[in-house]
Structures are given as C-alpha cells and as structure tokens.
Amino acid sequence: MSVVEKTSEVAAANAAGAAVVVRFAGDSGDGMQLTGSNFTEATALHGNDLATFPDFPAEIRAPAGATFGVSAFQIYFGSDEVTTAGDDLDVLVVMNPAALITNLKDLLPGGLIIADSDAFTDKNLARAGYKSNPLEDGSLDGYRVIVIEITKRVIASVEPFGLSHKFAVRCKNMWTLGLVMWLFDRDRSITVGNLEKKFANKPDIAQANIAALNSGHSYAETAELPSGVEVYQIPRAEVKPGLYRNATGSDALAYGLIAGGRLADIPITFASYPITPASSLLHTLAQHKEFDVVTFQAEDEIAAVCAAIGASFGGTLGVTSSSGPGISLKGEAISLASATELPLVIVNTQRGGPSTGLPTKTEQSDLNQALFGRHADTILPVIASSTPSDCFDVAIEAVRLATQFSTPVLLLSDGYLANASEPWLVPDLTQFEAFPVQFETNPEGFSPANRNPETLSRVWAKPGTPGLEHRIGGIEKDYDTGDISYDADNHQRMTDVRKAKIDGIAKFIPAQTVSQGPSAGHLAIVGWGSTYGPIHQAVKRLRAVGVDVSHIHIRYLMPFPENLGELLRGYEQILVPEMNTGQLVEVLRSKFLIDAKRLNKVSGQPFKIREIVDAIESLLGESA
Amino acid sequence: MNAPVKLTLKDFSTDQEVRWCPGCGDYAILKTIQKLMPELDTPKENTVFVSGIGCSSRFPYYMETYGFHTIHGRAPAIATGVKLSNPELDVWVVTGDGDGLSIGGNHMLHVLRRNVDLQILLFNNEIYGLTKGQYSPTSQVGTRSPSTPDGSVDLPLRPCTFALGAGARFVARTIDTEAKHMTPVLKRAHAHKGASFVEIYQNCPVYNDGIFDYIKDKKSAADSRLVLAHGEPMLFGVDNQKGLRLNTATLQLEVVTLGEADVTVDDIMVHDETNLVLAQMLAALSTPDFPEAVGVLYCKQEVSYESSVYEQIKTVRAKKGVVDFNEVLRRGHTWTVS
Numbered sequence A: 001m002s003v004v005e006k007t008s009e010v011a012a013a014n015a016a017g018a019a020v021v022v023r024f025a026g027d028s029g030d031g032m033q034l035t036g037s038n039f040t041e042a043t044a045l046h047g048n049d050l051a052t053f054p055d056f057p058a059e060i061r062a063p064a065g066a067t068f069g070v071s072a073f074q075i076y077f078g079s080d081e082v083t084t085a086g087d088d089l090d091v092l093v094v095m096n097p098a099a100l101i102t103n104l105k106d107l108l109p110g111g112l113i114i115a116d117s118d119a120f121t122d123k124n125l126a127r128a129g130y131k132s133n134p135l136e137d138g139s140l141d142g143y144r145v146i147v148i149e150i151t152k153r154v155i156a157s158v159e160p161f162g163l164s165h166k167f168a169v170r171c172k173n174m175w176t177l178g179l180v181m182w183l184f185d186r187d188r189s190i191t192v193g194n195l196e197k198k199f200a201n202k203p204d205i206a207q208a209n210i211a212a213l214n215s216g217h218s219y220a221e222t223a224e225l226p227s228g229v230e231v232y233q234i235p236r237a238e239v240k241p242g243l244y245r246n247a248t249g250s251d252a253l254a255y256g257l258i259a260g261g262r263l264a265d266i267p268i269t270f271a272s273y274p275i276t277p278a279s280s281l282l283h284t285l286a287q288h289k290e291f292d293v294v295t296f297q298a299e300d301e302i303a304a305v306c307a308a309i310g311a312s313f314g315g316t317l318g319v320t321s322s323s324g325p326g327i328s329l330k331g332e333a334i335s336l337a338s339a340t341e342l343p344l345v346i347v348n349t350q351r352g353g354p355s356t357g358l359p360t361k362t363e364q365s366d367l368n369q370a371l372f373g374r375h376a377d378t379i380l381p382v383i384a385s386s387t388p389s390d391c392f393d394v395a396i397e398a399v400r401l402a403t404q405f406s407t408p409v410l411l412l413s414d415g416y417l418a419n420a421s422e423p424w425l426v427p428d429l430t431q432f433e434a435f436p437v438q439f440e441t442n443p444e445g446f447s448p449a450n451r452n453p454e455t456l457s458r459v460w461a462k463p464g465t466p467g468l469e470h471r472i473g474g475i476e477k478d479y480d481t482g483d484i485s486y487d488a489d490n491h492q493r494m495t496d497v498r499k500a501k502i503d504g505i506a507k508f509i510p511a512q513t514v515s516q517g518p519s520a521g522h523l524a525i526v527g528w529g530s531t532y533g534p535i536h537q538a539v540k541r542l543r544a545v546g547v548d549v550s551h552i553h554i555r556y557l558m559p560f561p562e563n564l565g566e567l568l569r570g571y572e573q574i575l576v577p578e579m580n581t582g583q584l585v586e587v588l589r590s591k592f593l594i595d596a597k598r599l600n601k602v603s604g605q606p607f608k609i610r611e612i613v614d615a616i617e618s619l620l621g622e623s624a
Numbered sequence B: 001m002n003a004p005v006k007l008t009l010k011d012f013s014t015d016q017e018v019r020w021c022p023g024c025g026d027y028a029i030l031k032t033i034q035k036l037m038p039e040l041d042t043p044k045e046n047t048v049f050v051s052g053i054g055c056s057s058r059f060p061y062y063m064e065t066y067g068f069h070t071i072h073g074r075a076p077a078i079a080t081g082v083k084l085s086n087p088e089l090d091v092w093v094v095t096g097d098g099d100g101l102s103i104g105g106n107h108m109l110h111v112l113r114r115n116v117d118l119q120i121l122l123f124n125n126e127i128y129g130l131t132k133g134q135y136s137p138t139s140q141v142g143t144r145s146p147s148t149p150d151g152s153v154d155l156p157l158r159p160c161t162f163a164l165g166a167g168a169r170f171v172a173r174t175i176d177t178e179a180k181h182m183t184p185v186l187k188r189a190h191a192h193k194g195a196s197f198v199e200i201y202q203n204c205p206v207y208n209d210g211i212f213d214y215i216k217d218k219k220s221a222a223d224s225r226l227v228l229a230h231g232e233p234m235l236f237g238v239d240n241q242k243g244l245r246l247n248t249a250t251l252q253l254e255v256v257t258l259g260e261a262d263v264t265v266d267d268i269m270v271h272d273e274t275n276l277v278l279a280q281m282l283a284a285l286s287t288p289d290f291p292e293a294v295g296v297l298y299c300k301q302e303v304s305y306e307s308s309v310y311e312q313i314k315t316v317r318a319k320k321g322v323v324d325f326n327e328v329l330r331r332g333h334t335w336t337v338s
Helices: A010-014 A033-045 A098-104 A120-127 A152-156 A165-169 A173-181 A190-196 A201-222 A249-266 A279-286 A301-314 A326-338 A367-372 A390-404 A414-421 A488-508 A531-542 A565-567 A586-594 A609-623 B025-040 B056-062 B077-086 B098-103 B103-115 B161-163 B180-189 B218-224 B276-282 B306-319 B325-329
Strands: A021-028 A049-055 A069-078 A091-096 A107-116 A145-147 A242-248 A270-271 A293-297 A317-321 A342-352 A382-384 A410-413 A423-424 A472-473 A521-527 A550-553 A557-558 A571-578 A597-600 B047-051 B068-070 B089-094 B119-124 B170-175 B196-201 B224-229 B242-247 B251-256 B292-299 B334-337
Touching: A010 A120, A010 A423, A021 A033, A021 A098, A021 A173, A033 A049, A033 A069, A033 A173, A033 A190, A033 A242, A033 A521, A033 B325, A049 A414, A049 B089, A069 A098, A091 A098, A091 A173, A098 A107, A098 A120, A107 A173, A152 A165, A152 A173, A152 A293, A165 A201, A173 A190, A173 A201, A173 A557, A190 A201, A190 A472, A242 A249, A242 A326, A249 A293, A249 A342, A249 A390, A249 A410, A249 A414, A249 A586, A270 A279, A270 A301, A270 B077, A279 A293, A279 A414, A293 A301, A293 A571, A293 B077, A293 B306, A301 A317, A301 A326, A301 A342, A301 B077, A301 B103, A317 A326, A326 A342, A326 A410, A342 A390, A342 A414, A342 B170, A367 A382, A367 A410, A367 A586, A367 B089, A382 A390, A382 A597, A390 A410, A410 A414, A410 A531, A414 A531, A472 A521, A521 A531, A521 A609, A531 A609, A565 A586, A571 A586, A571 A609, A571 B103, A571 B325, A586 B292, A597 A609, B025 B056, B025 B119, B025 B180, B047 B056, B047 B077, B056 B068, B056 B089, B077 B089, B077 B098, B077 B103, B077 B306, B089 B098, B098 B103, B098 B119, B098 B161, B119 B180, B161 B170, B161 B196, B161 B276, B161 B292, B170 B180, B180 B292, B251 B276
Parallel strands: A021 A091, A091 A107, A107 A145, A270 A293, A270 A317, A317 A342, A342 A410, A382 A410, A472 B068, A521 A550, A521 A571, A571 A597, B047 B068, B047 B089, B089 B119, B119 B196, B170 B196, B224 B292
Antiparallel strands: A021 A069, A049 A069, A049 A423, A242 A423, A242 B334, A382 A557, B170 B292, B242 B251
C-alpha cells in the first residue's frame, strides 16, 4: 500500500492541514490564465499558502474547441506549507469538452467537475473526440458534477451593458470565477479592483465583467448544488511572519538582477531576444527604467549575448537571457567572455527539447549544455534556482560571481519556475551584503592581465579611464602582459589559470546543506532546480511516517560546494530525480565515483509528489 | 586644469608587431587613422576600436586606445553594447567583406537600421585573406579561389548599396592608399552622429592583388573614379571633360562628354548627399561603363539609437522620481502575516 493516500472528501478538506488543488481549463481564448491569477491573489490574501502552475499551449489562439488549444491554470493551496502546484485535482473547472477530455485523467475519484453545458455542443463534442455527451451518458458517475448553462447565464447577467454577443460571452470566465470564489469563500474585492484597472478605458466592459463575477457568486449561493458540495474552508497557513506578495519566478529573477546590480554598485545592460518561456524577463526589466537597467532587444540571440559582452567591456554588467535553443546560438560568444574574462550573466529559462520541442512546457535538460556545451575548455560557474522566490537570491548570486570572478555565469531556471507563482516574503535589500565592483584606475603597473591573487579574477579597467588603454580579444593572451601569444607553455598556463579560477569559487560559496533529514544515513534524495517542491513534499511525507530519508538540493552545480562529495558518501543510497534523462546523476557518478540512482521524467510536466514517493518506496523496498 | 597635450601619430601606435603581409593595404589605412586620431579632439581614453575576425580585424591591436578583437561577424553587436553601456565613448568598428557582410550580415543590417553612433570601416578586398583566399560575398563573378576553382558563380554584394538598403544615414567610399581622400571622409564619418558606414577599397597583395588597379593607377584613375563633392556637378575624366547626366526618360544616370552634342556643365547632375535616390544610383555605378563614386554618397543627420534610448530613460526617471528599490517590491497587492 502506498504510504500516502489522498482522497477528496470534503470532510478531509475541512480538517486541519487541508489542501485543495483546483484547475481551470478552457480554450486558449477563454481567459483561464486571468481567472487563475485572480483566484490566486484572492487566495493569498485569504492567508493560504499556495503554488500555481499555468499550463498553456504554444498556439496563441488555437481553433475553438480543439484539444491542442486547451489552456489550464492550476492552483494548490492549503493551511500547511505548499511547495508544489499539487498532484491530482480536487476540483476541475471545464469550459468545453476539449478541456474535460484532456484534464479528466488528473481528477481524483469523487472529485468535483464544474462544466459549462452550453459549450457541450455536438460540434465541440466531436472536435474533442467524444462520441456521446459525457455530461449525460453516465461516464462521469465516479465524480461529482455541477452542470450549469454558464454561457446563457452570463449573457443574461451582462445584458444591461449592451455588449455584443462576442464580448458578452467573453465574461464567462469571470462568472465561473465568481462561482468558484463562493465555493472557497474568497473575497471578490481584489478582482473587482483588477477589472476596473484593466478596463479603465472601457468602463462598460469592466462593469459587465464585475456583474458576471457577482452573478456567478450569487448563483452558487442560491442554487441547489448537488449534495456534498458546500463552501470549502481551508484554514490559514502557518508561514513565517512578514510582508508577502505573489511573485512568479520570472518576476523574482528580474528583481534579483536589479538588486544584484545595486549590491555590486554597477548598472545593468540587459540584452535579449524574444523566446518562450524566457521573454517575460525582458518585459519586466523594460518596465523598470527607473533603476540602473538598460534593456536592448537585439536582432538575434547572438547579437544579444554580444551586446551584453560589449556592455561588460564598456563598464556595466552585461546580462543576456534565453531558453535552450537560444543558448546554443550564444555558445561561441560565451566562450569569448570566458577567454577575455569579462563578467556576464546568462539566464537560461529551460523548456522541453530538443529543437523547438515543447516551448511552453518545462524541463531541466540543459544542464549538460550549461556545464559542457561550448567549444574547447570553456569553464564557467553554473547555478540553479529551485523555487520562484529563490530566483531572487540566485540572480543576486549570479551577479556576485560574475563581477567578483570576472567570468560568465550561467543561471538555470525553467518554464515552470518562470511562470509559477507563490507567496514571496518580500526581501529587504538593506539586509543583503554588498559586493561593490572595484574598477582599476591606477596606471602604475597596470596590465590587462593583472589578477587578484586571492580570487584570480582579472582586473576590470573600463574605457574612459585615462592611462589604462588596452586591448583584449579572443586570441590567447600572454599570462603577464595580456599581449597575444601563441606560446605553447603560455597556453597551458592560461588554460590552467582559467580553470583554477572557476574551481576556486568553491571556496567562496556556502557549504552544501541538507534541507531535510539527517546529514548521513540510508538515503538522500539529491535534486537541483525546480524539482525542489515535489522532492521536499515527498521527503516530508515519508519522514512523517518514520522513513529515514534526507533531501539535498544543489544550487551550485559548477563548481560544487567543497563538502558535497563527502556529504553524499555519508549515505548508503542516493536517488537523483530530474526532468531529463539523467544529467546531474551522471556528473555525480563520474565526479564522486558514487552509485547514485536516477529517477527521470520528461513529459513537459513537473514531478508529482506521488511519483517521487513511489520511487523512494520502491528503492527502499528493494534494499530492505 | 592642464592644457591638453597635443598628441601625435606615435601616441596612437602600440608596441605590438604589425602582422599583416608585406604590401597589404591595411598598413596604409592604419597609418592614415593613427595620423587622423590626434586631429579628432577625442580623449584617447574615450576611443574604442572593436573588430570581428579576419585580417582587417587585427586592427585594434595596433591602436593605442581601448580595443576589443571579438568573434567573427559580431563586432557591430559588441560595439552596440559598448555604446549602450557608455554613450560618451567614441566607438569605431573595423570589419571586412567576409566579416561584415557574410557571417555578420545580419548585425550590419541592424546596426545601420538602428543608427547606433559608431564609425564602421569596412575594408573590402573582395576575398577571404586570413583563411587563405576563398572567394567572398563581394568577389566578382568568376573569381577563381581554392573553394571556387572553376570560378565563382554568384552575384557579389555591393557594400554601399547594402548599407543604403539597410537604412544607413551616412555612407561613404574611399581607397586604402589615398590618405588625402580618406582623411576628410573619415573626419566626416566621425563628425556624423549615428552609424557611419565607410567602404574602403583595400588591396590584398597575396590573394587578390591588383583588383582595384583600375581606380588607383594614374593612367586609368581619372576615367574610372567620380570624386564626389556636395553641391558640385559630378564631373570626372581627364580635365573633368566627362560628367553624369540624369536621363529623365530612363531615370538612370548616363555618361556624357562636355562639348559633345551641345552638352554643357549645366546638364551635369549636381551631387546632393541628402538625396537617397541619387545615393543609391551612385552606389550602383561600376566600371567599365561608369566611374565608381568615392567620397560621401549619402549623409542625413537623424537622432542616434543610444540617444533615443537614454532620452526615454531620462523621461521615465523624471516622471517616476527617485525610487527606492525596497518600496517598489512592496507595491501592489501585499499582505502581512503576523
């Protein structure tokens, strides 16, 4: 029997420690993401801890009713700490048959379905692949189903505003949101405010949407809903005291880069090229011209990284961002930054691949690319963020490493982290240690090859400084003078020092900690990046029932923390869950000669807690 | 403050051994530019030379300024970053026909379109020198090279035509060994705020020797070059006996001779460097049917990219005022957990 059994009893939901997973699903034009984000805000204000998972198709507007055009937004919230967007669904809201057929498999037995029967037309049913109407043929008997003629009710509720049929129907997401808000006792006032702001120039549209929201809410309140459906009351979560806001990983990363620039006392030049799912970083930073950030949308990925490198040469910190395929294009230039030892931050918001792959889905399959994906012995630090709010700290760390060690730094995020949101304990920048950049200004004894003896960092002398005129470039340089050199021994020495500098960073980063469980024992689950949430929950559940298992999550992937090897050797078994075919596990095996086991998933979806629990149980079962 | 010391050519020469082949046109260009630098009144420390890859791209190593020898084709993008990071810098891009128009063609297109304030010097020798003589995107049809032993078959690109097509606001052409012509052209390019594109005909004595002799040799030069001067009639040839006239029936330039068929100097078209259509016609002229235009083909002052970017930033900052980072993080919907 599984250690963790989850049911969807309303009674269970009402018990202490309760959590609920709700998914809104509809056509990509149905406004599901907007519905989800409004529900998220209301839930955060209600005091629940939460995590979200927007899952949308690559097509901007797929044909109405098509299964490949289904857009979904999932939220997991509860009274306990929440670190994943949840496994199976308690509530599934579907706006059409395609949304039902593509999402039903994730609904728990006995879970609640809310469906718009007006959208279950013969045409839509056929398009989704249904031979008969599931709302009528008894195939949903294992679930609790609320069937409402949502479209008709919406049209009636917005009739006073005189909207065209097209605009009236578009209000149905707000009507549905009103109903779900009643179900979970959420406050509608923030959504009302959001709608007034969003449609400030179209007050009739704003008022129609608000009317739809209220109408859905009062429908739920007065309608005779099927038995067992009543207001879910999820107790407030016990979280660390302080001021919170919701943030996606992309938001937190953008703010982290700004913060890093302030701590380094240096302006940021952010050069990027649009690519899903990385573009939101460019959008956010472009909105913050009030800080020392200049954004540049380049003509291509190569130009973006090159402009960032030019900016670093010019005396600001160049930052570029992309997703896997774009990082491939940037490869040659990243090696130039490495050879010329200029600071540079490269953000990779990973997506499913190879090639165009699954642009809107998540994966962590660019670790090998980050570590090894360039010509020659180009070595550079690689760090990864593990949660949306962790993106803030990791971005600051990337800026610190780049500026203190005169090197390009690769920061790995992914599509899930970029789009997922969670309550974020708002940081106080005055509590962070500053690491101001020291530009060289003294011509006495100056050579562009001068190094800091401790960090091996190359001197940074920016154009505009009198007396420090110098040349750098991609050709190998003399160790002492920086002049071009084809000398055999010198190339060995330069290769060695570039490697020693990066390896030496291990002395300037925190030791690896164990996030849960003992620091030696039977089994350690070792992860990196966005698998943090499901691994954390799985380990927590198993530890609660007495299983000896620890969780180690690695932020510094190159170089590893100095104590990592010794720490890992303290466990009898190591299991490495990754959303790739096994990239970190190979590195750990080759680097530390340990028999680490793998757990891999590349479906474009994050791990479910259950999948990790099952893997741990099966591993422990085998060894028992 | 001390009175500025007058700098000379020597102040702009580095201690590095120049490694071009003997007789390379690059030597002459280097000397002309080193000599020009002291006349530009730009502090040496504010001058930056950025290059890509190729023979011409070794240039920054020989200039006692800030310099960055980068990767193949990307100098315009790197220079854009340099200029964005510090608009006070005086940034020069040195590139060649392969670097700037083949592997780096896209960056060249966009840097010109954006009008980033740079001087872009494209040394055109119609060949790949550093990789030992393959044909380039500007090689004439029929060029025999290691990669085209039976002659190249594809149409060459005309750099000035490309630049004008990309929206360049300053386009000029000059010749490697002619310092007297090059110096004023480069001064104009430097004075122009925005992307200044200068094609320099450059001889490669090893792989493509003599391809520009028709325009350089004293005997043929007069008939094969049209020295442009804004506001002056476009005359050329021995004793300026020939000129270019606009044929209003074909909308094309034609060569006419003064005194023949009642042609007078009044029939000759006057060069107007602000006329884009004329510039495009001039860029396309080629021997033997026409003289090739040297000098400033086109010049139109418009706001440069980086000035617009910083102007926007200034406007936003004036509107938002001094902003505290912590305060920005606390805007919008927040809640307190006690």
